[in-house]
Amino acid sequence: MSDLLSVTPSGLYCEAGGFYIDPWRPVERAVVTHAHSDHARPGSKRYLCSSACAPFVRLRCGEESAISCLEFGERRTINGVTLSLHPAGHILGSAQVRVEHQGEVWVVTGDYKTEPDPTVEPFELVRCHTLITECTFGLPVYRWPEALAEFERINAWWAANQSAGRTSVLMGYSLGKAQRLLAGVDAGLGPIFAHGAVLGPTQAYRDQGIRLPPVRPVSEAPLDVDWPRALVVAPPGAEATPWMRRFRESATAFASGWMAVRGIKRRRGVERGFVISDHVDWPALMEVVAATGASRVLTTHGYSAVVAKHLSERGLDSSPLETQFRGEAEEEGA
Ligand SMILES: [Zn+2]
Ligand SMILES: [Zn+2]
Known part of the structure; x- marks a missing residue:
């Protein structure tokens, strides 16, 4: 069976559902985790994001963008694939994307943090079989102070x-x-x-x-x-x-x-x-990966090779998700 989500030249794609998540190129249907420029790009025909995220997608992608919204936790079924959004705690309205198809659950974290922050919805832990996690600060040296x-x-x-x-x-x-x-x-x-x-x-x-x-x-x-x-x-x-x-x-x-x-x-x-970051540091990243219960972890954004190697050594099925090259300087909101 092919993977529920896979990388294509336009970005991360769910073939069964016919939608992309944070695509790099304009597509028919883009599910957007949040409105930073490396995740929300203008030109797609239709956008789907959290209600709280919509005003920022408009600011980023244009007033005239066709945006449909989901409340956090609300489920939508697209071509037999069930999709829902869950708070990522990164910026206001930022979401993790949960995708379920024939009993198999994948979660794409987008950018996230677990630290308390009065300006965002608190991060929600979502259990899954396969986790696609960001690794912007995926080195042991990154540990945030209080x-x-x-x-x-x-x-x-x-x-x-x-x-x-x-x-x-x-x-x-x-x-x-x-x-x-x-x-x-x-x-x-x-x-x-x-x-x-x-x-x-x-x-x-x-x-x-x-x-x-x-x-x-x-x-x-x-x-x-x-x-x-x-x-x-x-x-x-x-x-x-x-x-x-x-x-x-x-x-x-x-x-x-x-x-x-x-x-x-x-x-x-x-x-x-x-040192104020809206991403998980190394310990929080490791905690979240373990708590999701995922047996397979694909890594992206940042130190994906380091994190995948570390998780593999601890017995998980982990590898970097091959994505379009992005330098660290391009990461917004870090
Ligand atoms: Zn971001
Ligand atoms: Zn990002």
């Missing part, structure tokens, strides 16, 4: 910059990470401003009832604004642009799982790194 402690360090950094008369510019991906940062910082310290790229997703989070502190657009700041008191949330890369000049003296920091490794921080050219 997020609350990391947010304390961010607040302390902001306060120290205020004393030193420097504007605090905190960088994180505009969809997901920026909102998690906004929810986690101490808004009592001073005013919060955001780069234009952060505003749309932030409003979409608010529209869905996620509580975030007041945020003003940098572009609408009054001329006499006291920048050194402010925290500015911006997407990565902003630090290398003329946009930064308005802040005069600034301190830059990047919030990402990549900041757990010293050399990467140096390469990004930021002064401070905070």
Whole structure:
């Protein structure tokens, strides 16, 4: 019997159901785990995603996109294949895809994390026979500190910059990470401003009832604004642009799982790194793989060969899923 899901030139495909999951090329029917650019691509005829994810797919793929929605846990049968979406805890609305056909269950995790995060639906463990897991941080060196402690360090950094008369510019991906940062910082310290790229997703989070502190657009700041008191949330890369000049003296920091490794921080050219990730670290990845009960594990996104080798040595049937090459820098929301 052929596999329920297999890789084709357009992406991961369910032949029995006639749909793709996070396809790379435009297809007839795309099931989308979440709206980061390496998962949701414009041009497909029809999209299926979680209701909470739909506003972000519209932002990414265009207002006119044909999107149908599933609530988490709701089942839909397509050509005899039963499909459902389950919270992945990565960003708001992010889903794992459960596919069942003739008693065989596959789960595609998309990007996921198990850590508590007030801006997303909590990760749901879904048991399955075959698991396709992301491995963005699939090396033993990646172990996240407690997020609350990391947010304390961010607040302390902001306060120290205020004393030193420097504007605090905190960088994180505009969809997901920026909102998690906004929810986690101490808004009592001073005013919060955001780069234009952060505003749309932030409003979409608010529209869905996620509580975030007041945020003003940098572009609408009054001329006499006291920048050194402010925290500015911006997407990565902003630090290398003329946009930064308005802040005069600034301190830059990047919030990402990549900041757990010293050399990467140096390469990004930021002064401070905070280890806040929306992906599982190594221990969480291993826990989830074991808890799903899957006997077969296909690995993708990131350190797929390392993870597959490790799982094989522990007796699982594991191999990397051959996918289109993606460099680590392309991974959004990390
Ligand atoms: Zn993502
Ligand atoms: Zn991703």
